[in-house]
Amino acid sequence: MSVFVSTLQRLQPGRAVAAFIALASLAATHAFFVEMGIFRKSLDVKGKHCYITGGSSGLGHALALELVKRGAHVTIIARGQARLDAVKAELETHKGPSQIIQAISADLTSPTSSSDALEQAVKAHGGKCPEHIYLCAGHSLPQFFIDASPEELKSGLDETYWVSAYTAHAATKMMVSQRVHGKIVFVSSFVGYISFPGYSPYAPGKYALRALADTLRTELVPHNISVHIFMPASIRSEGWENEELRKPRITKQIEEGDEVLPAGDVAESLIIGIEKGYYQITNVLVTDLMRVLSKGNAPYNNIFMDMIYLIIALVGVPIWSKYVDYLVKKDAPEVRKELKERGFYADPAAASTPK
């Protein structure tokens, strides 16, 4: 890091301005070409093996369908056998004669089951590691921190972080050992950039996935494995409906008016993001605003567009944040009243009401 500081110290103002103008012009030209699709390479998965966790529902299901249509061998992994069978049958109606479709039931929160599922999937491919890993498994059960049990918090992290990290681990080891030049695609969330009330069982795992992707993005460069992370906003699915049922009132208020997109559209955004070569992939404007304020040292997607997002975000996000604070404060007396009614307070008579 000292190199970084000494570089800053060596910069001369005149040169810095000239360099900035030159870079900005280059960036604008590049942005134009990227948006025109000049640099966009179609995601070519023909004859490649795509391994999709959570492939029997929501985003994973939609993605499996699209990749089969593009000629990939597809293995989907999920827990429930019935749904796996149904989706496998559906995928098979879209496949060409040489494509191999597999469905494997496994509990991906266990490291052994995760690597066993991968071992099973490669048998039909002569032991060769899948070229693409899409980590779509996971779900969210929002609730307040004080209402969750330690088991629910642990399960929250298992179902967001470990459900992807163990498969990423087994697959990375296999890819490196076989020198497969693959692609690992994590799926985090809008709530992997920022969090708000209700998400203590969920946001930690989604931030943690971003940390893992941030690490592996550079760590796996020597092995020619590329890493992407998708940060989708809400997806209309059965998982989302379950989530809505138990969401605290304040969480719903904060999210009021947010778009909930169909899984097919979300899968399409993911594929476009990969085709554009983006590392952190988003599917709605608001997530881009959070991305440019949260990405740390991750690369820009399109530096020209990202600077525009940044200017909007620097004004807009603090306003939104104040609005969230206002909603929380407005709801506070109701929260305390409910706790009192539930008998949560140790000594309601003796204790003073919080100011």
Add this chain to the structure above:
Amino acid sequence: MSVFVSTLQRLQPGRAVAAFIALASLAATHAFFVEMGIFRKSLDVKGKHCYITGGSSGLGHALALELVKRGAHVTIIARGQARLDAVKAELETHKGPSQIIQAISADLTSPTSSSDALEQAVKAHGGKCPEHIYLCAGHSLPQFFIDASPEELKSGLDETYWVSAYTAHAATKMMVSQRVHGKIVFVSSFVGYISFPGYSPYAPGKYALRALADTLRTELVPHNISVHIFMPASIRSEGWENEELRKPRITKQIEEGDEVLPAGDVAESLIIGIEKGYYQITNVLVTDLMRVLSKGNAPYNNIFMDMIYLIIALVGVPIWSKYVDYLVKKDAPEVRKELKERGFYADPAAASTPK
């Protein structure tokens, strides 16, 4: 979020510029006062019970010493009994007659032990919850993702995330139930903002702590509990020395020249941050640069200074990031050579060398 978008749409350019200038002048004045210490309230812990995890070494130890000197009742929690006893004896030499010093041995990666330790600590205080919780426990064992076992990855997350989250959970429930207007202070890391090769067992837990703090910062407003998170750079301690012993070569290269500060100085920075009312507390300039690029919707510390940091970071961080990429690429042939020598490659003869 729709409110946010419609607010943006309603903004008129003329008014926006006027508002911006007015806000900037206010911010500059405020920044000046803050830096002068006008708004800084000394951290008053006299007669308060401070509960410090990891209190027998490094930052936790230094913090315990400072808080005892300021008149707090202090309970330190750690694993090893011998070191706990030694630090307890040291703390007692600094205490006044009415101060209660306790040392409790517990494995904080277990939810039951975490809440048992808290229950034990409050006995001497008539069952009353500690007013301040400082979550300093945790350590880092850097290694490459493909070299770690699933058990090492799991332990990495346990020792960074759960070691703090379970105590935060037990303490929050107790604080809310007793209507104690307390303070919860998480300790993350520079590597809680950004990550690079070697930190797959560590960064996920440190990002996850930031997610938990980001959630609780607003979620606990109705209960008058304030949340802070400290993001220190490397601390000179036994933990750091153990870390250095197993750090991959590339991780050391990236960190070359970084300052490693004594625990006492780091504890002082934490206390100053709390006194200034900052939510995300840093102790070196480089972390501030990463903070403004990573904080999402978290509040600014000092908006005027933060805008200056942002301008520096927007130029400097991408340069640093390119430098890290360069180091990783330069080291890549050596990494592959070592894997080959170790027999990591499944079929070294048949497979092609990565380009």
